[in-house]
Amino acid sequence: MSLLEVENLRTYFYTESGIVQAVDGVSFEVDRGETLGLVGESGAGKSVTVKSLLGLVNSPGKVVDGSVRFDGRDLTECSERELRREVRGSEISFVFQDPMTALNPVFTVGNQIAEIVEYHTDATESEAYDRAIELLDDVGIPDPEQRVDQYPHEFSGGMRQRVLIAMALSCNPKLIIADEPTTALDVTIQAQILDLFDEIQAKYDTAIVYVTHDLGVVREVCNRVAVMYLGKVVEHAPYEELYRNPKHPYTQSLLRSVVRPDERVDNLNPIEGTMPSAIDPPSGCRFRTRCPVAVDDCARIEPPRLDVGPDHDSACILYEEGYGTDEPRLHQRGKP
Numbered sequence: 001m002s003l004l005e006v007e008n009l010r011t012y013f014y015t016e017s018g019i020v021q022a023v024d025g026v027s028f029e030v031d032r033g034e035t036l037g038l039v040g041e042s043g044a045g046k047s048v049t050v051k052s053l054l055g056l057v058n059s060p061g062k063v064v065d066g067s068v069r070f071d072g073r074d075l076t077e078c079s080e081r082e083l084r085r086e087v088r089g090s091e092i093s094f095v096f097q098d099p100m101t102a103l104n105p106v107f108t109v110g111n112q113i114a115e116i117v118e119y120h121t122d123a124t125e126s127e128a129y130d131r132a133i134e135l136l137d138d139v140g141i142p143d144p145e146q147r148v149d150q151y152p153h154e155f156s157g158g159m160r161q162r163v164l165i166a167m168a169l170s171c172n173p174k175l176i177i178a179d180e181p182t183t184a185l186d187v188t189i190q191a192q193i194l195d196l197f198d199e200i201q202a203k204y205d206t207a208i209v210y211v212t213h214d215l216g217v218v219r220e221v222c223n224r225v226a227v228m229y230l231g232k233v234v235e236h237a238p239y240e241e242l243y244r245n246p247k248h249p250y251t252q253s254l255l256r257s258v259v260r261p262d263e264r265v266d267n268l269n270p271i272e273g274t275m276p277s278a279i280d281p282p283s284g285c286r287f288r289t290r291c292p293v294a295v296d297d298c299a300r301i302e303p304p305r306l307d308v309g310p311d312h313d314s315a316c317i318l319y320e321e322g323y324g325t326d327e328p329r330l331h332q333r334g335k336p
Contacts, residue, residue, distance in 0.1 A: 004030040009066035018279040024231035037222035093168035099160035110148030135166035158189035237312035247314035
């Protein structure tokens with residue numbers, strides 16, 4: 001049994017303009033000790049998906065359907081108190097995108113880490129403080145005995161992100177959800193944080209769901225990848241397979257848009273158009289309005305996720321029997 005099993009998850013936002021179908025039938029699994037990347041453009045529904053797992057979607061948003069089974073327990077049936085006391089921060093931890101807003105500026109970083117340890121365990125105040133020092137050392141912060149008593153503003157952006165990761169590790173969670181944790185950091189610091197996630201996984205055997213729009217990040221840290229477009233997973237595969245043999249036209253288009261050292265910027269092939277509104281998504285395949293290989297039936301039929309290889313599925317009608325092709329490829333390229 002997988003550690004995390006998400007099935008047919010739907011999260012809608014009920015607004016005056018209409019119902020925003022932010023997450024609309026998402027399914028995926030995460031095994032113990034592995035990293036799954038959730039990839040897609042802004043507006044694809046990635047962040048809403050992971051927040052839905054922990055009941056962190058605020059009004060007017062609501063999880064309207066589906067199940068989230070974590071270690072055999074359906075989190076959608078848990079009360080807010082159960083999630084807060086028994087799941088968030090202890091079994092599942094969240095690393096947010098912006099550490100400056102996630103950290104409280106009026107408390108030391110040690111105090112904030114120790115508070116989580118005391119809340120979820122039987123540790124004394126002294127034991128929690130010692131644990132905070134240990135964690136700061138684990139995430140590569142120098143002189144942790146001194147820095148444990150410093151405030152967030154005394155840390156650089158990369159160091160603040162390390163503090164957030166230390167907080168996420170404080171109760172030895174089985175799963176960490178990282179929502180674009182390197183977006184606000186420069187390239188050198190991004191690489192250090194990605195290396196840190198690898199070290200954490202090796203030491204703690206923690207599963208990770210890594211949310212990103214950056215395909216380069218996925219290559220560095222993820223075992224498997226789920227590609228999202230407008231609230232749906234359109235392709236899922238091990239990352240090596242996805243990069244070497246992308247099947248869905250959207251995934252192929254994303255890879256064609258990646259900047260490579262051996263290419264000129266004017267040789268890039270960006271995806272035409274913009275993502276439609278989740279209030280009134282296109283009928284049939286939601287990518288069809290931007291897809292260069294769309295056929296008439298794409299407007300009529302919502303494609304299921306079809307097996308296209310070992311542990312590889314793609315939601316494209318052109319893989320269904322009768323369309324005369326199993327390769328609606330836009331390009332042939334190796335791993336970027």
